[in-house]
Amino acid sequence: MLVLPLAARAADDRVIFNRDVRPIMGEYCFACHGPDPAARKEGIRFDREEGFFGQREDGGPTVVKGNPGKSPLYQRIIATDPDDIMPPPKEHKKLKPAEIATLKKWIEQGAEWQAHWAFIAPVQPPVPAGAAAHPVDAFVRERLAAAGLKPSPDADRRTLARRVALDLTGLPPSPEEVEAFVNDAAPGAYEKLVDKLLASPRYGEHRARYWLDAARYADTHGLHFDNYREMWPYREWVIKAFNRNQRFDQFTIEQIAGDLLPKPTHEQLIATGFHRCNITTNEGGTIAEENLANYAKDRVETTSWVWLGLTSNCAACHDHKFDPITQKDFYSMSAFFRNTTQDHADRNARDTAPVLAVPMGEDAKRFEAIPDEIATINAKVEERKKAVVAEGAAWLATVTVEEIERAAKADTMLAQFALNEGKGAETKGVVAGQEQTAKLPEQIAWKADGKTGPAVQVGEGTSIDLGELGDFEKEQAFTAMAWFFRTEEESKAPGSIVARMDKAEDLRGWDLFTEKNEIAVHLVSKWPGNALRVVTTDGAAKPGQWQHVAVTYNGSGKAGGVQIHVNGVPRKLKVETDKLSASIRTKVPFMVGRRGGGGEVFTGAVQDVRLYSSVLSAKHLLALAELPDLRTILKKPAAERTPEEKQRLLALHSTDDPQLKELEGKIAALGQEKAAIQKRSPVTHIQMEKPNSQPMARLLVRGQYDQPQDELKAGVITALHKMPESAPVNRLGLAQWLMAKENPLTARVTVNRFWMETFGTGLVKSAADFGIMSDAPSHPALLDWLAVDFRDNGWDMKRLMRLLVTSETYKQSAAVSKELLARDPDNRLLARGPRFRMDAEMVRDSALAVSGLLSPKIGGPSVKPYQPTGVWEAVAMPESNTKSYKPETGEALYRRSLYTFWKRSAPPASLEAFNAPSRENCAIGRERTNTPLQALVTLNDTQFVEAARFLAQAAMQAASTDPKATLDFMARRVLSRALRPTEVPILEASQTALLAHYTQTPADTTALLAVGETKPDPALAPPQLAAWTMVASQLMNLDETLNK
């Protein structure tokens, strides 16, 4: 923690509470005298003003203004008696003499108290007059002047071109871009360059990369199997959002609650993936409630870090020790995130619901167009239906039973058995137009009130063998039907109404089957591996009534070719098995009431069994089912028929209306097209609110899922501003609260993050913590000015970036003198320009860019570039589908690093070496270590060696045989500048020695040039190319190259 004095001081020795006193209290006192009541001793809390000046139960205030001698706070600190001294010796925290002196002076000066600055909404301060034209510079220079420092001169134009290109696009500029800028003497040349870079689609990629750390984006679930999770459309959304410069408030609202916006667009739903990026598990034995508690916890923490700059995670187990976040606040906030439809386990699936299919390219256009097309046709359907009704009114007056009978008649009938004799040992039927009889079982019973006359009552021992009927092959279309009736009791046991199926031969054949309230159809070659089975889903079979059931099958061999109609109406079906590929013919006879060779017995009454050799039309089926009732209805005079009876007649009339059929066919085709697009499209994980459910959560004692307390309604941190009156109590309301004007944190936290990305360190160094224990801002007035400016100017992110990089502060040279370095090693005062090691992705992308290998492609699924073997294998479970890493070939090897497949339990190895996070948790800002493992990556990784060779090759191709020109070419690509005279001999000497080695050792030459997938240009002399490759590698490993 580097604490710098705040801006202008009132007087040199004036002690300022927020700057001087609060940090001491935080360090030594808050743990026992802070906001956490559980840890609080003696009821004293120094996080509030009352703690200092309020009357205590057993005495006066802890601080008497102006009088340290009467202030217990001071007396306890300087006490010598171990029983009195504060902090107690067992805490091993001893105030330093200077700190004690500060507290004393503060009291002497009147003990002026201040609320923590970050919890007070920012007010835009005036820009200091006269110091500079640019507001950033005005604040920075005022501060520098107070410190007796002067700003550095501008960086030279080449350095500046490189810096600003890297900051705005993550990529170095091409030598041509650099020269164009260097040679542009017009005023505003720099601003022109900035605007060009801001307009580049690379801008969005680069900004997205930072955001994805905060969003903990990755391509696997994270825990246990750590399987693939399809999430990249969200990444694409982030890139696009930055490129189209979406307002930050919208950007926020859509990510937190896009699904709750009115009529959310696809894009708004994709945005909600932000909170689907958390790690999830499917470990066997885990407890649902525990997982859900962990997911919600992660979401509260992430939201707090990213927007509020608060370490709310502390409040998961107890009230926050320092900041005014209660444990109740934490769980109230978690309620917002516990009201979604996401399950506790990720099923190890790529698509853990809720997900959204995201059609790409042409598919996306069609996918968007189809609903409108369907709506248009639907309108026509409605129109036509009205016309049919109108026509039907006339028809109703004249319709006759004969007409209905004609409608029910189909000339593809194979067989019909009425089963309504009511007595006797035989039953009569028609088979292939000829009358035929079949024997009835001896015990056969009759149910008097059949659908038409008495009906056979089949059951155990009374199934009926109808002989050689229904011997269908799987290529053959057919229709089978019957009337059936079961009592409640009879409906309990499953059984075949009709079947030609051999139980003894793996159920080969087909049947129409009831099981409780559903009807199933089986077509089987060998159960279960070679069969299809579909079943109704909505309780189609009802006991206690006669129902007409018909199955049609189109001979396709697919479950989709089967339809079940009940009472003439097609039912919704579930496909349970769809794996039929061989013959279904069997020798057993056609049975009513059970399968051949035994099997489940159907108990109930059956009538009018029919078989057809075609798929009957809907009209046929309806007419057949309706015929018995319509006979009765039609006997009545037209005027006496009830509206319901008229409706039934009309339904028959409108069925199979050719125009309606055509329109419905079109709708079905569009529906299929849509489904096909959906099926082949990538998915992305989204948030969906539970319907009819209020957000609620329980406080978990010490954060433990199995110790829930009373229900809490969703709510925000109570010590901050209130939720807007108009805001709904759900995630949308939370998002509105985050972006509310009264919010003291979001704008500050956000501009600070942009500042950090550009200048290396935030104005508040602890970018994820603006709480009481945060680092004091180096330029508080500048921070507030920027925050208000950002908020009041449409949350315009490009405008903010432009503001930062067009300041003189940004443009300064980064060179630092020993004196300045000693004075301000971390450049918090900004007397020089930013210079720091680039992040992992920039290091790799720059190498690809300067070599000419970088693919320009934007977006798409994650790719797998080079990686040493075994990185995944070493950690992955054998069952994981991200167990073995196989590098791809071609373009995938050269994509920008933000597209690299991110497996959370083994992040990309070369990126991890440069402090890329694991993406298991939200990460605000990265570490910047400087380690030997990093040197090994840029020296030895195939990616970098190949890039060096490619750069060398390009240089040789461009410069023919002039070594100086070759060197110059490479330097301009890598460093954006020509080499200095003192640098040239060093590289020439290297090159000479390397050339000697590779000339003498052809095997090494061949080996080196074979690194990577691309082939070297055969026109170039191999030893030369090898030597220049290593020189290119030298340039690419310079500290200057690795720094922006």
Next chain:
Amino acid sequence: MNPLTDFANLQNRRQFFTNGTNALGMAALATLLGRDARAESAHPMQSALQFAPKAKRVIYLHMVGGPSQMDLFDYKPEMEKMYDKDLPDSIRKGQRLTTMTSKQARFPIAPSKYKFAQYGQNGMWMNSELLPYFSQCADDVAFIRSMHTEAINHEPAITMMQSGNQLAGRPCLGSWASYGLGSANQDLPTFVVLVAEPSNREQLQAISGRLWSSGFLPGQHAGVAFRSKGEPILYITNPPGVTTDVRRNTLDGIRALNEQNATLVGDPEVHTRIAQYEMAFRMQASVPDLTDFSSEPESTWNLYGPDAKKPGTFANSVLLARRLAERGVRFTQIYHNNWDHHSNVGGRMPSQCRDIDQPCFGLIQDLKQRGLFEDTLILWGGEFGRTIYTQGRLSKTNYGRDHHPRCFTMWAAGGGIKGGVVYGATDDFSYNIVENPVHVRDLHATLLQLLGFDHHRFSFKWQGLDARLTGVEPAKVVKALLA
């Protein structure tokens, strides 16, 4: 607190109080504050120690999946009579089970199928069928039969064992050790991780990079995974066609250019980078020597067994751990998988024990012979124990066991541990602890004590708190284990 952070705080305060006018020494501080691994490795971290350290380095053998304590070390002869009887409610006490067995209709007791015998001067009970080598070490090791944890599933339990918290994101033990002790070798990482391949791979658990993450500690304290296949350290090998001479040549050029640049920009980080490139070169030289076992005498192979010659085996990893210990690596973590015996204990336990038996024995003997046993702490154990009742089918010769966090056995040896101790006891069912419970945090506190740190005070400033390995819940040093 350690003197370095004290120093830093002091500096901060001083600067704070003097309005930034007295910032001398800040450059040195910036370098000391973990930016420069070399500088840190050279700094006298030892003075941060709060006790005289007993262990200078640690070799932690983590048995991933959770070995069955009652089949190895927690002898329960009473169970013989209880075969296939239900676990009494008085023992289970309604404690939670994993959802893998919570739906079981019965919880029939599965007595260990193995014979036990007593070993060493204190008559320690151990499985006498599967540990012919290790059982000879009874007088060198201390058994903790009363380990317990809260986590009931692997991910959180391993994370708890390694970082003191069930959720990912905290520094792991090795990182704390690296942070506290610094490096004793400028050519090798301070904290090394080896993932050993078990010979049976029936039910492996995930081992992820988060288990050697430095969490909120600076990145250089993260573990470096040495690999058994391919290069031992990622990217350590020069590209094909790049000899050591070529590498030296290129590095000389890089260095000369960087030095010029350092003069121009004045950024001390440039010098750090120069130093790190040199360390990379030294690592390249030292790692092949480290991993080349050809100089090991025949006696080594006799000690560790023939498997030690096969890359990636547990025996091979343990031998590498000894070589790392010799070279000053502070913390070597070995993961050995496939101890998650939900079924087929009878089929899997023999090969698991064969994997570890002789190597554990070999390691102890070898360290003794080399005079390293005294100050090298060896820890062995899983993330939790297993249930006395069977998961799935039960027979006299085979059964499965579910996760059991309420008691399990670990052992420790060397580096300040009293040999021959048996600490803690469980009930007749190895289900509940009846004597001297040792929580994971207590183990951590004890480990820190052996390394010279008071777990209360060994901390790192994070989010305004002094974050500790042992967290905020109570933890105690198990004095009975200390020599």
